[in-house]
Amino acid sequence: MRITxxxxxxxxxxxxxxxAQTSPAKNNVAIKDAHTVDDGASRSGANSFTQAQARExxxxxxxxxxxxxxxxxxxxxxxxxxxxxxxxxxGLDFKGNVSTGK
Numbered sequence: 001m002r003i004t005x006x007x008x009x010x011x012x013x014x015x016x017x018x019x020a021q022t023s024p025a026k027n028n029v030a031i032k033d034a035h036t037v038d039d040g041a042s043r044s045g046a047n048s049f050t051q052a053q054a055r056e057x058x059x060x061x062x063x064x065x066x067x068x069x070x071x072x073x074x075x076x077x078x079x080x081x082x083x084x085x086x087x088x089x090x091g092l093d094f095k096g097n098v099s100t101g102k
Contacts, residue, residue, distance in 0.1 A: 044074035045094035051077070054092045061098040063090060 039068045049057065054077040055066045063081035071077050077092040083100075 003025060004035070043093045043095060043097065046070060047075035047077065047092075047094040049092065049094075057096060058090055058092055058098055063088075066090070072097070 047054075051069050051071075054069055058066045058077075058079075058081055061082055065087075066081040067079055069077050069079035075094055079090060080087055081090045082088070088100045091101075093099070
């Protein structure tokens, strides 16, 4: 019994890392390189854009007169902006997606 206990312990310790599961790497880039308009819903998440960066990002997505930007409880910058002659509600999520609507 004395010899088998250390052998079992050594085998258990050696097998531990082999049993650990690893998740596949996620492609979760925080900020998109391209300025895109995503007419879907904005995604909740910790948003590291400053107000000035949010305004610039929305403007580079084709909007003008970006104003009234405030960060909501879900981390989405929300305000209004013009696209052509229309004034729209816009949002900017933590991934850099610009959405229109409420």
